[in-house]
Amino acid sequence: MDTVQVIQALGALAHAHRLSIYRLLVERGPAGLSAGAIAEGVGLAPSSLTFHLQNLQRSGLLVQRRESRSLIYSVDFDAMNTLVGYLTENCCAGSSCAIECKPAKPARAGRKIKAA
Secondary structure (H helix, E strand, O other): OOHHHHHHHHHHHOOHHHHHHHHHHHHHHHHOEEHHHHHHHHOOOHHHHHHHHHHHHHOOOEEEEEEOOEEEEEEOHHHHHHHHHHHHOOOOOOOOOOOOOOOOOOOOOOOOOOOO
């Protein structure tokens, strides 16, 4: 993944609605969800949802497939893992830190994440 792709992916996720959509689809896994189910899940009007889904697709984070008359969206897990790998590939490079580079447990709803 090159720097331009990383910036596009992170830029796509840097919006509250798109981040909510993405997290919902990560939870759903490879099966994905229809646009209607996503709209209901995040509380967006269909026209707004389309805009955000297209943005996530253009960034390479989502894939779309047709099942009968429905469009199903799912996370491109290879792209997600590549992005996370890019962000962590030089973790503690050149030093012997005791930090293990693995995702932290998510903060509970309503709790603020402490800044380092």
